[in-house]
Amino acid sequence: MITKKPLFSWVLERHRALQLLLFLLILLTIFLRVFPLEMQKRIVNTAIAFRKIDVLLVYCGLYLAAVVSAGALKYLINVLQGFIGQRILLDLRTRLYDHILNLPLPFFRRTPPGMVISSLTSELSAVGEFLGGALAVPLINVLTLLTFAAYLAHLNPLLALISFSIYPAEILIIPILQKRFNLLNQRRIDVTRSMSNVIGEAISGMHEIHGNAGHRLESLKLGGFAASLFHIRHRMNIFKFLTKFVNNFFQSLGPFVLFLLGGYLTIQGRLDLGALVAFLSAYEKLYDPWKELMDYYQGLQDSKVRYRQVMEYFDERPDFELLPAEDRKPYDLEGPISVTDLTYQAEGRVRILDQVSLDIQRGEQLAIVGQSGSGKSTLAMIIGQLYSYTSGHVTIGGRELKTLTKYDVSHNIGYVAQHPFIFDGTILENVLYASKSLDRSFVGGDELPGRGEILGVLENVGLSEDILRMGMDSTLSRERHEQLARELLSVRGAFMERWKVEPAGLVDFFDENHFQYHLSVGENITFGSSEREGFQTAQLAGNPQFRRFLEDEGIMPSLVELGAEIALQTVSLLEGLEQDAYFFRLSPIEPQELDQFKDIAERMTRSEKEEWSGQDKRAILSLALRFRPALHKMASLSPAFEESILRTRRRFREKMSREDPHAFAFYRPSEYLFSQSILNNVLFGHPKSNRPDEAERIRQRVVDLLKDRGLLEEVMEAGLEFRVGSKGDRLSGGQKQKIAIARVLLKRPHILIFDEATASLDNASQNRIQALIHYGLRGKSTLISVVHRLEMVRDYDQIAVMKAGKIVEIGQYEELTSRKGLFYELAHGIG
Amino acid sequence: MNSPTESDKPCSSAMRDRCELDENLEILRNVPAFSAIPLQNLRLYAYLSRRRCYRAGEFLFHQGDMDDCGYIVVSGTARVLRELKDCSIFLNELKEGEFFGGLALFSDIRRLFSVRAVTDVECLTLDRESFRRMLLQFPDVSLKVLDIMIKRIVQMEEKLFQACPDVCML
Structure with a gap:
């Protein structure tokens, strides 16, 4: 090892x-x-x-x-x-x-x-x-x-012998000094730790200190540690410099002896001058x-x-080997699963599982129920090889679980945890995590599932709507989606055709004479998009030509002021929340930029506007250009400001068509807008209301059109590229859970283990997964499911009721209900 | 506070002299269920809340709906109704500054009553996911928030059912 x-x-x-x-x-x-x-x-x-x-x-x-x-x-x-x-x-x-x-x-x-x-x-x-x-x-x-x-x-030889006699003395003395130094160093670390604790406590209890005038008391607490730190440090210095001194002393003792003795010998003519010079040089080189x-x-x-x-x-x-020692394919283990006298002791000798025995036939569905702490999750985790067991046996298809490698188990068993972990990346990467892991583990593994299968499984777990929504909210890239963009343009035409009159109240159409609340300030000025380096919306603030234009139009001071306001507000609002991307959905500042803007905000409050550096001004200008009034609540635009933005928009278009007519594609009904989402492209505008029911109505109309044209899968594929954020922060709890179920199903395992896998889902989704389990998977996979809500267990082939690490009852629903034992009590909330 | 503007546009998304964040904060500070939350935290609630507008006669939600928001009336009035098989009972009237539907912030439940706008209504809404993220992010404030919220919601719902008149009893 x-x-x-x-x-x-x-x-x-x-x-x-x-x-x-x-x-x-x-x-x-x-x-x-x-x-x-x-x-x-x-x-x-x-x-x-x-x-x-x-x-x-x-x-x-x-x-x-x-x-x-x-x-x-x-x-x-x-x-x-x-x-x-x-x-x-x-x-x-x-x-x-x-x-x-x-x-x-x-x-x-x-x-x-x-x-x-x-x-x-x-x-x-x-x-x-x-x-x-x-x-x-x-x-x-x-x-x-x-x-x-x-x-x-x-x-x-004589001189050499004398000059070397110094070293043994040094070898004796220096380790002693070093040892003392090491001991002190160890103590320094301990004291420093204790001192940090005192400071940490004082900071978190600052209001108590202020409230009770505890300053003196706290200062004394710290003083004790600071004083001993002083003593330790001081003594460390003594030893450190003593070591240095000893070293230097012996080093200079050498030449002293050499000059004295060597000089004498040379004067006496028993040593030639060249040899003395060489000797001295060589001696110095010893250092x-x-x-x-x-x-x-x-x-x-x-x-x-x-x-x-x-x-x-x-x-x-x-606990387990990762790969088999010999070169072989993973075993195909379909069941039966047999558990005999299984015992699991945690640290402290508590028996979390105590002589559990259980048989599950191939294709059977078993529910494990019991109060929290009864050991039901542990049993599921042991069968999923997440824990090892102390004694007893678990066999799958006749093979002892302990002897199987991780790779055998992962090939056959899909385990879904109650709080699954979602990795940073796209939805696609996350749903393929299990299949890819298997694929990477051995050569010639199963092929990765294709688009059809992935979308099918996502449909089964109830994620289709969400994925479609993400797809409709995603932007396309001109290189990769040229074909799709063209088809969506024709959907735009069809939408206009069909809903000509009505959407006027519902959709904020892109209109060059109106300020658009759903577009950023930058987009409101350019009212178009560009592929040209330096002209893309995110780069405009860094483009000197564009900045000069804003200066000439006289709009720059208001923009800088707006950006400063946004920076100050957002920093004070979201400081300390960088770890949770969820809080940044309504912010023009990204989590990783917060530190930068925090520094800028600090510098801005310290100095006058005229003194702000060009770099800081560019940063806050970019913030102002990103500002989307309908989404970002931390600032507002006055009607006069909106007017001047519209004026600038007209001037910008004039200027661009005069000077560089091909740089910008202005928003026109005949152009696909690659800076806008698919939905906004079909609408050629933005849904006005932020009420979910009204937005949904419009969305549904677009979905219907997409369905007619057979474009749904394409749009969903774009949705699979949605980036979920670190730990899946940009997803809801239910979405994470569904992704976890989907990624296991895509692996097509013979045995499924759900450890309260539907607990954080809403009722509708829970029922959907339940139906999938009992109708979609019956006969295909053996299932072990830890279930918290007893109304969900009726359709299982067997129900094991656990209490204090033991299975106290096992049987079918009717059987257990009529027995009036623990299951009956649990189901009726007795005890 | 905003009054409803032109009838075809019950609330315009911008055109405010103050930013929406400050306005939302002011509203939350005047609602007892939220007013005890420390200001820095409350600003985040204000930031995560959204405005919704309803025209007179529209339902905000129906009894039995799955909905994940708590509501505060910003302007206008709405009625709380309990819908029975053959008729519906008027329970209470909701006015500016009232907080309702808060149970949905805690769990995925069906609405026990319906709410219908009498005049044009603008609401401030907070959804369950945002509410939960706040609880998780600030555990030391969480207990306090939960305590106050649940007390307020129980009071609110009690008031609703007390108002229930004895019509339509079978």
Whole structure:
């Protein structure tokens, strides 16, 4: 298991060829480090002493070559070392993530997501950086040290011996200091944590502090921690700088001894001057490798701690294998499902399931009922292999569930949770999640379902209307939907034809002489759309030409004022809600832009309008141009402002048709408007009322026309591209639930498990799913359904009634009702 | 407060001197069920609410409908009716500032009564999804909101049924 691997196994097991190359480069570089010293000696002793210019040139040349290539090699070694480190990190990170994904669910109940995230990102990064040099750094430095030592010994054994005697003293003293430092550092972390708690509490209880004049009390609380932090920090500094001092002291002790002794020996004529110079140079060169070794020592300590912490945290065995050991297709398991003496103990030895036995025939439909806490969900989750079991047996088609891989189970069982998770992306991606996972797990898997099947399943779970609505509200792209756009234009004609008179009261038609509340201010000015870079509605604020036009028309100051108002209002309204995209549906600012506008709003309130930067002005101008009066409530337009927008619209059209007639497609009944939704395109306007019943009436008319032309599927396909937002925030609870059911049905599993899967649906949708289960799926899939509402269980083949982890009654509806046992009591609200 | 404008357009979507958010906020602050909610929170309710307009004689909803909104009358008057097999009983009159239909904010239920506009009526509505998101997003205010809301709704519905006269009893 990955979490048991020692830190250094990552370095030793992988990338051996690269490591070898690194080692060779290191040997070479060590040679190149010593070589200049020898040159130095010869320059002094041979070239200078005998006044030979040509020899001097040769030696100097060699010296330079050696120094430059040592530098170049060092560069190569660094790059290679970094590369190895990052490769190991990549390996480590992906393998650890795979391991974490495989850990049992109870693990994640007690693990905060932040812990997993920081482990996989920052903690491992530091380890990876260290591992890159884990072999090279000690090797290069120890070898360098030894080589220099040998060279020094070769120059003068006595001097060498004396200068080396310093190091053992250092090796003894420094780890002691470091240990004291580490202890203090640990205490610093603890105290800092406690101090953060005190501050956090004070902030959340600020009104209590203000109300009771508790300032002094709180200040004292913090003071205690701050004072001990001061002491700890101070002592840490003492040790830190003491370490530095000791190091420096011993380092400078060396030259002192050398000058004294070496000088004496040279004066005595027992040592030549060149050798002394070389000796001193070599001695100074000892400092760098020594320092690097010390750093390495600290890095090693740090990485060991981090690595151990991370790995210990995730050191848990997955309950099930992901893929089979041998290469095979997944088993086809259709049933029967047999549960014998099944027991499940949670932590703390509570028996959540206690000797449960149960048989479900292939194609049978079983309902599990019982009060909350009776263990009904746990039973369903165990059969769905979401939990492992303590003792007893669960077999599906004769195979023990524990021995099956995730991949076998997923191929056969579809599990729908009570609160399903929807991933960021489109509806299509979400409904295909289960099918795609299977497809990715093995080669030659089932084909992904086609459009017809997807729409069929969405119809079955009752999502068609919603998808159609999303489709009608979506915009098309000119490249991908040319054909559809043309057909929709003819639908527009038909709509006009059929509802010529009546919709006048219901639809706000695009009319060049009226201000359109449903269009943005920008669209109201251009009253058209452009494919040209810089002229697209979202880019207009960044287009200097357009800005100059607005200035010339004198409308810029009012627009900037409007944008500023919107920014201030929206920021104060939605600050802190960035995580829930739902709140941004009626806002011109997107969640990810809120921070930016928050900064802008802050700068704007601090300074006069004349001082606002051009960049800030552009940002708020773009906000003003996005403003859609019918949708965005945080600002309003005065009639005079609307008039001036209409005036600007006319001037803009004049200017564009004069200067650049092809840049803009103005809103005309004969053009498809790619900036507008499908619905608005058919209407060539916007439904006036925001009353759902009236909007629905118009929508229904459009739907009828689309149906006549056979365009419904195309429009729904556009609806499948609806982006659901992070965690599906832009969907309602019911829609999420239906998507979860659809994605499991699209997998076509033999066995379905619904864990209160319809609980958050409204009655109509619940009945629809119920009908689907009992008529559509009967005989095709075996079904296990945890049911909360007892009026839903009548049509099941078997009903298991659970209490305190045991099945107390099992049988058909009539049977259980007439028995007047627990089921009867539950159904009649007794007890 | 807005009065209904021309008859073919009971409420125009813009043309206000204040922005809709501020107007909605002012309305909510005057409704007891909402007035106890902290202002910063109430602004969000105001932001998530929508205006709806009904012409005189139109039904806002029928008894037995599935509807997911709570309503506040902004202008005009409406009548609460209980529809029986052969006749309907007039229960109460709703005037400016009254909050009704709030039970739908909590759960997916059928309407217990019908409401019909007597004059042109403009309402402020809040839908269940928005209401729930607010509860989830601000758990510390949630309990307070729930408490006040439920008390107000019970009072409101009690008042409705007290008013029930003894006509049409079988």
